[in-house]
Structures are given as structure tokens and as C-alpha cells.
Amino acid sequence: MSMRRVDDPRRAGDRWLAVGIVALEFAAAVSTFVASTLLPIVAADLGARDRLGLLIAGGTLGLFVAMPLAGTALGRLGAGRTLALGTALYVGGLVAAATARTAWVFAAGQFTAGTASGLLAVFGISAAIRRLDDALRLKVIAASSAMWILPAMVGPAATLALEHAAGWRWTLLAPVPVVLAGRVLVVRAVRGDRVAGGPAGGDRLRPAGLLVPAGAAAVVLADGAWLAAAAGALAAGAGTVALLPRGTARLRRGAPAALAAMALFGAGYVGADSLITVLLTDGYGVSLARAAVVLGAAPLAWGLTSLVVARVATGRQLPAAGLAVTAAAAAVLAAGPREFAVALVAWAAGGAGVGLAYPGLYLRSTTGTDATAAQLATAVITAETVGGLLGRAGGGALASSSVTAAYVAFAALLAAAALAATRSGPAPSTPTAQTSSRAP
Template identity: 35%
Template sequence: MERSPGVFAPQWRLTSIGIAVAISLFAFEGLAVATAMPSAVRELRGLAFFGWAYSAFLVMNLVGLGAAGQWCDRVGPRKPLLTGIAVFTVGLLVAGTAVNMALFVLGRGAQGIGVGLASTAVFKIVATAYPSELRPRALAIISAAYVVPALVGPILSGTITAHAGWRWVFLGLVPLALACAGALLPALRTSDARSAPAGGFRKPLFALLAGGGVVALQSGGNAVVAGRTPLAVLLLGVGLLALVAGLRELLPRGATRLRRGVPAVIAVRGLLAGAFYAVESVVPLTLATLHGFGTAAAGLPLLAGSIGWWVGAQAQGRITRMTRSSLLRWGLIALACCFVGMAALCLEGAPGWPVYLLWIVGGLGMGVCVPTTGVLVLEQSAEGETGANSSALQISDVTAAGLGTSGAGLLVGATETGHLGFGVGMGVLGLVAMAVCAATAMGASRTAPARESAAAG
């Protein structure tokens, strides 16, 4: 049997490189801003608006994702991708040259829209530029492209901030954004297709509503911790209503019930993202608080997780003797094992060193699950639905990640006010994340195409 060419064969080389550069660029920007923010806030005297730099990105990222799906299906990925890169570049320039915090937040919002548009277009390129047997490896590129920024991003952005100034963390990415667009142009010339009706502004508006709901829920959680009960009730109620109303329009029907096929895949992606990012957000803090780790040692598990993610992403692209739904189940089991181990580390007297092994297992699980959900969506989407379904997949991911990290932050806040012991709070978080992944693994068969499910039966 003749071996099929890989994703870096001559006919796909530029496309694969362009995808890798694009995703690495977006991932680096997300990591770099955390390093640059303290210096930016001090210079711009915007401490009171610190959180808005993150909220603006989250909300407008959802708007970009909401707009991109049907746009990609209607005209192909060319215009959404180039528009996304252009808006992202403008956002870099605005943030990098900002003279006050309002302009900085505006730049962050533009970056969010750009990433939303471009990342959905990248999924559309995978669906149209590669044959079906290469899509798992092409999606592995997307997952693996997050690893390099995780390895070098904080160090590189910290060095740039210290020696050249925080503005160059943003301005220095502009040439890379333009180079990325150039690398993807050959694939864009052959992938345009018109097959879906115009979507208008409906989905972006509902995405804005959902994003506003996430921010309101975050603010409501902070109000709970601060003891401002009437404000908390108002914000939580409004946020929940806005989020539900937005997601009902943005996600396919049946997603909340794990209806077989694409709705179940999209729901599973959100559940695993929410669980993973909630726990990941408190790993360094847990090690420093409970086990006395220094800053560098407390951050190293995230590096170990990135390596595990890369290994998992590469492995899923080469495993052919297992169905995608079965592969997804094993990835979820790996995540559940990681999280129950993290909960055990919060017990009194438990050592901290196993976190390095546990987080490799967690990263491995995510490396398997994330591209596998992408493959399942592309396999089960009609030609004119790949953009909309890819958009919904990422909306589920981004929304759940925001809610998960907010929930983790709420638990940390509760421990700060003395309402809960820190070890107990973090242990509860690990057990909840484990339960979510274990329950989701039991329902993983619902992500399979109907023909695959029938064959298994």
C-alpha cells in the first residue's frame, strides 16, 4: 500500500506553514499580553481598567467567531482570513501606540475580532485544502502550534518588555502577521466557494450578547466574593439570561442535550475546555500556596503540559486503528485521571512533585481531544456548513474556557475571604473537573457519525 504524502508535501507545504505561523502568532499574543500588561498599565495609568483589556478581547473574539462561520461558508475563507489578519494587525498597531488605556482596550478588542475571523477561516482552509485522510494531521498542526509560544512566549515577551519596552510586544508581531497572510495566499486562491445564504448581523449580535453575558457572570462572581449580594444577584441573573440567549443562536440545536453528531461534539469541546482551563489557571498558585514552590518551579508544569499536548496532537494524527469517538473517550479519561490526581495533591501532607507527571497526562489528553473534535466536526459537516460548525466549535471552547477560569477565580476569592480553606477549594475544583470529564467520556459515543455508531453496535 502506497504511503500518502504528509501535510508538508510540496503541494501543501506553504499552506501548512501559513497555518502554523498564524496560530502561533495568535497564541503568542495571548501569552505575551499577560507579561506586558503590568508595564502597559503603569505607563498608561489604567489600573482601574486592567480587566477590560481581557474582557474586550474575549467579547470581541466571540463576535469575530460569530461573524466568520456563515461568511466562510458563503464566500470561502479568503476574505474572512485576510480581513481577520488585517483587523488583528490594526489592533496590534493601536495597542502598541496607545497613549491611554481606552485606546489600549480598543486595540485589544480589534485583536479579538481578528483572531475570531482568522481562526475560523483556518478551519475552513483545513476542510477545503486537504484531503480527508490528512485533516487529522492538519489539525494537529493547529494544536501543536500552541506549544512553541507556550515554551518561549513568556521568556521572549518578558525580555522584549524589559529591554525594548512593552509596546514592541505588539508592534513586533506586525511583520509576522503580514508574512502569515502571504504564506496562505496560494491556498486561498483555490478554496473559495459560495454555498451558504447570507447571515447578516444576526450571529455577531448574538455573539456580542453571549460575550456580555460571560463578562456579567464574571462581575457577578466578584460581587459575590465581595459580599455585595444585591448587585451579585442582578449581574448573575442578567449574565445567565444573556449567555443562554446568545448560545441558543450560536450553537446547533441539541448541543445542551448532547444530540448525536455535531451538536454532541461541540458540547464535548466546551465541557473539556472549561474543565481544563479552570484547573490550569490555578496550578501555579496551588503549588506556590500549598507546597511552597518558587515562581519558576510553580510555572514549569504548564511547560510540561504543553509538551504533553504536542505529543497527543501528533499521536492522534497517526492513529488509524481506532475510531475518532473512541480516541476522544481515551483523551477524556486521561484528563479525568489528571484532575483526580490534582485533587489528591491538595490533601494535607501530599507532595507537590507529582504535578509534573500529572500535567503531562492532562496535556496529552487535550492534545488528543482538541484536534479530534475538529476532525469529527469536519467529517460530519456538509460542504456549506463547515464554517458555521467550526465557528460554533470555537465559540463553545472560548465561552467555556472563560466560564471555567472565572469559576476557578471565584473559588480562589472565596479562600481569600476565609469562606473556604485553600486546599479544600482547589481539591473541590479538581474533583468537579474530573467528574465533568468522566461523565463526558461516558457520552463520547454520541460524537460518532451515525454510520460509525451503527457499525460499533
């Protein structure tokens, strides 16, 4: 009886942690749809159509600046103070972006909000990998995937309706309550748990990781100077190699190859998804309302497909096959007929491909090594988010000149991800907790 009384608070904390992770995934979905739907409107209002990379990469740049510092901050400040600091930075950054009159101020606000997000990302995810039992992990996988279904169905339309009624500035602030609620739940569950990061966890600060945001910033700010952009891309690549486990760049079979595939997937898919409304309104000549329908098609298909894949055994080459489908979808968007129906079907198929690939690829990335939970969490966050950062930064820079060229690059990156996934090995039989670095 006494043992049960001791265990019950921990079990309750694990449930709150799972709920918080799922809530943050829902908030990530809402934030993603709001930002992507509003992008053409924000670019036009701020006169920044030629600075798309600046508009879409600020938040992810901030996330990467915070990641090398998050463990130290948590170790020294504790979960409660870190939450207070992160909340202040997040709200302040979004308010700055929502009141911006120039693209630079908008990007600075997004950067600040992204920095706040990074303060808790590694802490919450490593706690989930370490603490949640197998049954609860499987539920988190399914529930996290499902959190993208409702926002995909109503998010773009609701965003446009709210923008029409209140303007894009107020609409940008709409996800704040859900984000804050999810963060409070996570910190409540893991308060006092110092193993996830910081000095108590034994993880060292890795300044080389700052090469990633510095390099991506150089790509964003190059403004047509391709030599500077190339140097920035090389710096970001060097930082990525320094952050990820050995063998990732060489596609060593198993988890390293899976992490490489995750990074390439992030670059190709996140980059393509962030610019889909611009491609359709500029390149296809469709209205923003119809572009928003296509925007929601991929994550809706992703969520529905993942719900099925997470409950069945993933085939040996299922991640590779799914990524190949998504690569083909990006290629159709780049070179196919400029018809709304073609874009809708192609991007929905691309989302289904991600749904086939992502659960197995995530599992392979977070198992099969002797790394600690904190190291696994850092590796998978780094792989997916650095890919997304470079996809947004590089894709935005390319799209400022030719959005079609950007989608050709996205298709090539996804094809490379599919090739890397063929070396990721068989999916493990024991699932790990899924969350995503998309959390805002």
C-alpha cells in the same frame, strides 16, 4: 496534461492553506504563552489584581463579537479587503493594549485585536475542512499539535527574558509578525473562494450569538455583584445553545455530545491555563520564572501526546479518559500540597490528558452530521471558544476573590466534559482538518 495544469494551482493553494493554518497555530501558541506569562506583571503594573477577568477575557470577547459578522464581512468585502481591515484592527488593538495605563484601555485593545482575529477564523477553518484531502489533513493535525512544542519549551523563558530587556509592553507585540504571516498565507490560498461564509455560502447572520459575548462581559464587569454575574452566565448559555447544533445541550449521542464536551473542556482547561501563573505566584508563593516552567509543561505534554494519538486509532473512551486525567490535575492544583514539584507534575499530566482527548474529540465534533463545512467549522469554533471565553471570564472573576475556588470550578467543568465525552460515540475513521480557535 491539461487537466493536471488546471488542478496544480488548486493543489498549490491547498498546500499554502495548510502552511498558513500551521503558522497560525504557531502564532497562537506564542501569543498564549506571552499573555499568560506576562499576566502577573501586567496586573501589578496596571493595578488590576482584582480585575483579572477584565485583563484576560478581552481578546476572546472580541472574537465572539466578530464571529456572527465574519461571514457577512467576507461576502461583501472579499478576502483581500477583509485581511486589510483585520490587519489594521489587530495591530491597532495590540498597540493600544501595549501602551495602556489602565486595565480598561488594555482590555479595549485586546478586544479590538480579538475582533480582528474573528474576521478570518471561520473562513480559514471551513476552507480547510472542505478542501484538504485526507493525507494532508492528517499532516495538518500532527503539525498543528507540534506547533505548541517549541513555544512550550522556550516561550515562557524567552518572554521573561524579553520582558526584562524591553519591558512587558514591547514583549506584548512580539507575536505580531508571525500572526500576520499566517494570515497572509491563508488568505492567499482561499482568495476568491466564497463558499466559506457570507451570502455566497448561504449562511445567515445569527444575532443570538451576540448573547455569548454580552453575557460574558456581564460576568467580567459584575465586580462582585453575583446576581448580575449569574444573569450574564445565563445569557451566555442561551447564546451558546442557539449557536450549536440541536441536541448539544441534551448531550445527544455523537457529534452534539462531542461539541458539548468541547465547550466544557474549553471552560475548564483554557480557564485554568490562563490563570496558572497567578495561582503559582500568589497561591504557591513561587517565582514567576518557576511558574512559567509549569505554564509550559501542559502544552508541551499536550503536543507530544497528540503527535502519538493523531497517528493511531483513538479508542472509544480515550477522549473521556484523557479529560478525566486533566480534571484530576486541576483538582490537585486546587487542593493538593502547595509545592512546586507537585504543581509541575500535575499540570504536565493535565496536558497529557488533553493530548489523549483532543484529537478524537475534535474529529467527533466535526464529522457524523449532515452539516456543511462552514457549519461544522462554526460549531467547533463556537464550542471550544465559548467555553474558553466563559472559563476566562468566570475564572477571572472568581480568582479576583479566591484563585483556589476558581480551580475547584475548573476541575468540576473538566469532569463534566469527561462525562459528556462518554456519549460522543466512536471516533470516525476519516480524519478532518484540525486547527484551533486559539488562533489570535
